[in-house]
Amino acid sequence: MHSYRVKLTSKGEVTVPIEIREQYGLHPGDEVEFVSENGEIRLVKSAKQPSRGRRIAESLLGKGDVPMTTEEIMALTRGE
Template identity: 60%
Template sequence: MRLTSKGQVTIPIEVREEFGLQPGDEVDFVLDEHGLHVVKSDKQPSRGRRIVEQLRGKGNANLEMSTDEIMALMRGE
């Protein structure tokens, strides 16, 4: 992997899949006698991420409204 001028690296898809890393996940850098390690953070997820996780799968997919009707409802029309 190559480090960019902004200090970024791309974690290969195989590694992300093996360790369950998703976009938005936090990672930590750990330095020990064996070198530098990137580990999935055990910090609490952000407030927004917790809210999304709580709401995931709770929507009512049985609504028979068109996109235009939903948008009008959201706009208060």
């Protein structure tokens, strides 16, 4: 068993050490759960994870810089 000491920020945030992220395949956007049991708190990777495609799509929301409406873009994809 390894132990890592991290500080809680004023916003209640912690940084998960890189060794833990790599070992357990944790990536930005992954959901984790805090489990309280027998006076201890465990951090576990959530079983319900958004798909890789959903994470990519969500990361792109609001990033477009083309001044076109959705209808104009759809017309272009249809060849109109």
